[in-house]
Every structure is written in C-alpha cells, then in structure tokens.
Amino acid sequence: xxxxxxxxxxxxxxxxxxxxxxxxxxxxxxxxxxxxxxxxxxxxxxxxxxxxxxxxxxxxxxxxxxxxxxxxxxx
Amino acid sequence: xxxxxxxxxxxxxxxxxxxxxxxxxxxxxxxxxxxxxxxxxxxxxxxxxxxxxxxxxxxxxxxxxxxxxxxxxxxxxxxxxxxxxxxxxxxxxxxxxxxxxxxxxxxxxxxxxxxxxxxxxxxxxxxxxxxxxxxxxxxxxxxxxxxxxxxxxxxxxxxxxxxxxxxxxxxxxxxxxxxxxxxxxxxxxxxxxxxxxxxxxxxxxxxxxxxxxxxxxxxxxxxxxxxxxxxxxxxxxxxxxxxxxxxxxxxxxxxxx
Numbered sequence: 623x624x625x626x627x628x629x630x631x632x633x634x635x636x637x638x639x640x641x642x643x644x645x646x647x648x649x650x651x652x653x654x655x656x657x658x659x660x661x662x663x664x665x666x667x668x669x670x671x672x673x674x675x676x677x678x679x680x681x682x683x684x685x686x687x688x689x690x691x692x693x694x695x696x697x
Numbered sequence: 698x699x700x701x702x703x704x705x706x707x708x709x710x711x712x713x714x715x716x717x718x719x720x721x722x723x724x725x726x727x728x729x730x731x732x733x734x735x736x737x738x739x740x741x742x743x744x745x746x747x748x749x750x751x752x753x754x755x756x757x758x759x760x761x762x763x764x765x766x767x768x769x770x771x772x773x774x775x776x777x778x779x780x781x782x783x784x785x786x787x788x789x790x791x792x793x794x795x796x797x798x799x800x801x802x803x804x805x806x807x808x809x810x811x812x813x814x815x816x817x818x819x820x821x822x823x824x825x826x827x828x829x830x831x832x833x834x835x836x837x838x839x840x841x842x843x844x845x846x847x848x849x850x851x852x853x854x855x856x857x858x859x860x861x862x863x864x865x866x867x868x869x870x871x872x873x874x875x876x877x878x879x880x881x882x883x884x885x886x887x888x889x890x891x892x893x894x895x896x897x898x899x900x901x902x903x904x905x906x907x908x909x910x911x912x913x914x915x916x917x918x919x920x921x922x923x924x925x926x927x928x929x930x931x932x933x934x935x936x937x938x939x940x941x942x943x944x945x946x947x948x949x950x951x952x953x954x
Contacts, residue, residue: 623764624877627803628832628854634760637768667766668777674785677778678753684778 649688652676662690752794752938753786755779761812761834763805774801776808783815793945794938797825797842803833806858806877810834810884813841817888822941826934827851827925837881839925840889844937846929849916853924855899856911890923 627634642657644667652671656664666686669676676682757779759772767773786792797816803809816823816838825842827835832854839845839853847853858878864870882900886893899912899922906913919925927933 624806624858624860625760625763625804626806626809626833626858626881627760628830628856629760629802634767634771637770638765641766641768668775669781671781674781674788676785677781678785678789684775 646670647688649682652682654682654688656688659687664688664690749791751792751942752796752935753792754796754798755782755786756798757801757812757835757838758799759804760802761804761809761838763808765805774804774812776805776812779812780815783812783819787819787821792821793942794821795819795823795842796934796938797823797838799825799827799831799835799839800829801831801835801838803835803854806834806881808834809838810880813837813884813888816841817884822938822945824934824938824941826930827853827919828930830854834881836924837884837888840885843941844927845889845925846927846934846937847916847919847925848930849928851919852913852915853919854906854911854913855896856906856909857900885924889925892923895922 625631625634644655644657645664647654647656647664652669654669655667657667658664664687666682666684666688668684669682671677757774759774760767762771762773762775783795786795795816816825822844823842825839825845827839827845827847828851830852831839831847832852833856836853836855839847858874858881860870860874878900882893882896885891886896899914901910902912903910905911914922914924916928920928929937
C-alpha cells in the first residue's frame, strides 16, 4: 500500500494498532459491517450489498449510527 | 317520531354539535418561515434538499482510504463505498450528471486511481470543483471529470510518490516506485491539458515545498498549467453540469433522427 499524501505519516497512522473490531449485522435484509460503539449502538463501516442503489440510500451511509431497539409486534 | 335517516335533512330534535368558533389565526410567526428553517430549529438537522434534482454530488474529503482502514482521527473517503455509488449513478435513469467536490489531502494511490478511472469512464457528464485543497492523489481525481473547476484560493500539491514502511534499498524498489508514479503521470496527462514536460517539472521542482520536492499549485496557476479547465465555484460548476447534460441529450436526439 502506498499512501501519497501531504499529511505527515505519523499523524495519519497514529493509533492504527488499536482499531475497533467490525462485525456483520442484518439491517432490513441488508448485510452491513458495523463497529459497536455501545451495547445498543453501532456505527456503519461499510455495506455488503451487491445492489448499487443501496449505496445511495441516505440512512445507511458509512458513519451513520444505528440504534438497537427491541419492539413489540403483533403475532 | 321516526328516526330521520335522511342524510341531507338533519334531524330537528338533535341539535347539531356546536362548533366552537374558529379562533382567528394568530399572526403566525411560523408561517413565514419555510420548512427548511423549521427543520433546522426543531430538529437541529439541515436536511435541506426537498426538490428533485437530476445531478448527484459526491464529496471527496480528507484521506482517501484504501487497502488499510485508517485510525479514527482521520477524516476519510472510503473508496469501497464510492465505487458502487458511481455504478449506481451511472445506472440510475433519474441521475443525469455528477458533481465532484474535492477537498482532500491525498491518500492511497490505488484507491485514488480507482475512483479517478471510474469517474473518467462514466458515460454521464461529471464536473469537479477543487475547494481548499486537492493534493497528491486528489490531482488525478480532479482531472478525471469531464470538466474541472478550481476556486481561486484552492491549492494542489504535486509531489512524487513515496514508499511507506520498510523499503529495501535496491534498484527494484526504485523501479517499482517509478512505475507507480508513471501510472499517475499517464492518467493526469491523458485527462488534462497539462504537457508531460510541465507535469514532470512541477513534480520534481526543488525549493518550493519546505519538506519535499514538488510544487504547490494555486488556483489560477492550475488553470494556466492546464491541470484544471477553469476558475470557478459552485454556480459555474452547476451550470456546467447542466450544460453538459443538455449537450448529451441533444447529441442523443441527433443520433435517433
């Protein structure tokens, strides 16, 4: 990998050793890679979708925080 | 008395429920404000665009993240997300043009080149605007659009690619680096008006940058050297996209006839 940037590399790479782990979740039938920020919240890292139109959806852009909420539904 | 079931004539015994007289509408402070301001006040959100638009805006900011996930203090543009978005834009019938907003400090060479190649190979017209900075790998991305703009205060740092990490000081390392640099050189030269001689001159100039060789090209100079097509900001870029979209439509019409 070659980083070609005007930023000093030690600034860019600082903290690269302790990156949060990613996990895969299901969001409305979509597979999304997220990093957990708390037990009930996670931040989207990337989409694992093959439908290009999914990547234009504003609710699932990377960086978006998703909250986990159990809900009651009619049986 | 029989119950009156005529829906038109009301039953005389039953008084119609009195409707309290409608209060005169308060001189509504709210009414004057549009939905956008209300949104900002109530929700703290600035989701402004409500009108349908035929162009899409893509922002290339911070570091262009490539094969390695960068630590969270970096603002990054994730190429694995940008690329399918470009496919979606190319495929979506309602989107007719693309506006690229650039303010990047560079990043992964291969990720940057991938984005640049994808933008360059799209059939839909694209216009790029360099705001603030379009450094290093930002340069090929800026030139990849059909037409490019730079604001007068923006700068583009042009400097040679460096190897990061452990480098074995052998001839092959040098050759590899030169090959990588050549990929970028070829892309920029073939997608802009800059000559190979001028590009190499900018790349290897000494005494201009304090910690590196290369050049910092600002606004008008970028246009003068042929890297960027024109000086301009958002309004110029938007009208250029629409102009290119119209031109493409007319060309398509001409073919059909």
